[in-house]
Amino acid sequence: MKTILWKKGTLMPLMLLLAACDDFAGEAPSAQSGQLRWALDHTILATKATEEVPDTNDFILTVRDAGGATLYKGPYGDSPEVLDVPEGYYTVGIVSDAFYSPAFSKPQYGDEQVVRVPAGQSVTVKLKCTLQNAGIRLRTGQDFLEAYPDGILYVKQADAKLKYLYRETRIAYVKPGDVSVLLYRDSSSDFETLFTRSIEAREILTVSISAPKGSGNGKSSITVQTDTSRSWVSENFTIGQGGDQGGGTLSVGEAASHIGEKGVWVAGYIVGGDLTSAGKTVKTEGITKNTHLALADRSSITDKASCLAVELPSGKVRQALNLVDHPELIGKRVKVKGDLVDKYFGTVGLKSTASYEMP
Template sequence: MRRNILKAAGCILFAALWACNGLKIVPGPNGTLIVDVAVETPFGVRTRSASLDNYVFLLIKQGGDTLYNSTVEAITGSALSLEPGYYVIEVFNETFTVPAFDKPYYYCRDTAAVVGGESCKVFLVCKQVNAGVRVVFSEAFSVQHASYSINISGTGGSLNYDSTSEDRWGYFFPGQINLTLTADGSSSDPVERQIQEKYMYTFLVEESGGTQDNVEPVITVSVDTTRSWITSLWNDTGGTVRGLTKETAYTIAQASTLEGGLNDIWVCGYIVGCYSSNGSFLYEGSNSATNLALADTNSYIEKPMSYPVELPLGAIRDALNVVDHPDYIHTKVWIKGKTNASYFGLPGMKSPKEYSW
């Protein structure tokens, strides 16, 4: 008899615990809720990104009670039995409360109406709701100053950028940020900028400030996520510059005006030859596998109108060199790499990372 009573008590306790998760069977017909979640990390951003399975899943009943606090993995493929009513679903990768490096914040929210005896299906797409910022210091600026950094402050806090953080993205809440440049112990007046969610901003710090402002923001779409990629001078509040994407690649004439030391810049031009080891320009030459000569035209040019691109040992050299591929002469190509102030006596590019036809 005692064992039966304990069993009955255990069943009551189990039912109570089950009810706390919002999955109990109650008098009257329940409805079922099926949730599917998707997220897409945009191409090209080096960040620490948790698996979608580890995203936090919250199910909140109308009135504010959290019925379910788990992970996307735990609810995937499950039909949740719920009392009829309205429920708020929230999914996010991790909490984001202050500016931080390597913390893109993906979030989605929807409301589901559960009807007794029926099945409700909800599909959510998590999208980035903070803004990414990185700072690139040109080679000329780095040589000119022994010490330098930029402090960027925004809602909730600030981040400090220096020569060690050029490959890192910091993330901020949308809205106003203030940039303060410090070089050799002297600080500039703060510069105000406005940033938007899903935008990825690269701020260039140059000694002369000579980069031209001549291109509209480019929208890069990757499946369900849209991001706008913008490069601009850190203290230029009026616009943006080209070169961050293939679609906004610099022409050879434009690329030849850039300072050295700018990372991840796209240029486009016709392959018109190569250069000898002593720096002589070889129009239509296919004598060297270590470099390319690009130009804005595939007609005859002199050396000053050409743009040298280094081809270091590896896959890009194998793919592009004119010794193995002489038929590439007069073919247009897009290449991303690091600008160099003087390569064979001309502005050019070294350390290429990507190419496209």
């Protein structure tokens, strides 16, 4: 269950833009207090083995003051766009998911920054989520399989163990620090520690294990060969990247810096429609117009200035995405491809929308 917490009196009306969209002007802070905003850098450092793009809307954001009091804790997608706060220091942190013990397919992304907010000023915290945990991948040679057909490998860290089957191909994610690999030969033996390694955050360690015949005694000895090439920092990916977008997918906040470009992919959350040139907010229910929709970097945004107005031309795109026929799409993530313009319903727009993709 999602938990959303903010201190009474700190939430302002949603009239400021997500910090990544600095091209738009927001309401100025008062002389007695400052404003705290945040945005995600949508380029996330990842490993080659990462197959699924994290949904940043579900990341857990925490904002604390210098005394440790929590101003907000909850999903990033539900967070306010701005907090009106007294002058002082604040800690802004974000994490993709909790991580406690060795587990498969569970990379943890996050960042934490401490900033000072002066009175009368607005401060933006730009969070860059990088891999916070580490991983280990085991490769067992055929000679090892023949020598220990009934054996079982385990990845151990502290008191927690994770069974690692011989044919396993996934990465076992662990906390940075010492990690051991154990061999359980059979029911007549105890666990045997094959090796212990110390690995750092963002490091994926690949270890090949073999058991060549021992010389002179007819027994097998275990050989461990470590691939010392660090696969972390090996490649970057962009949130929402995929399909035929070529140069990558932009966030809604990044779109304002690419006005005039054609055939651009933009990813975000459908937040509503029925836009007007003079209106300041997005209608979120009872949509009556099927010709456009509003896209934002977070599903909680309703300020038009923080959104991208997306044209839905007659045809398959309108049939699939219009909110008159599909009100259930509000809050859903989508990628759309079209031409970026500086004004469409009074905000940055995407026109001649030709394609779309949904997770």
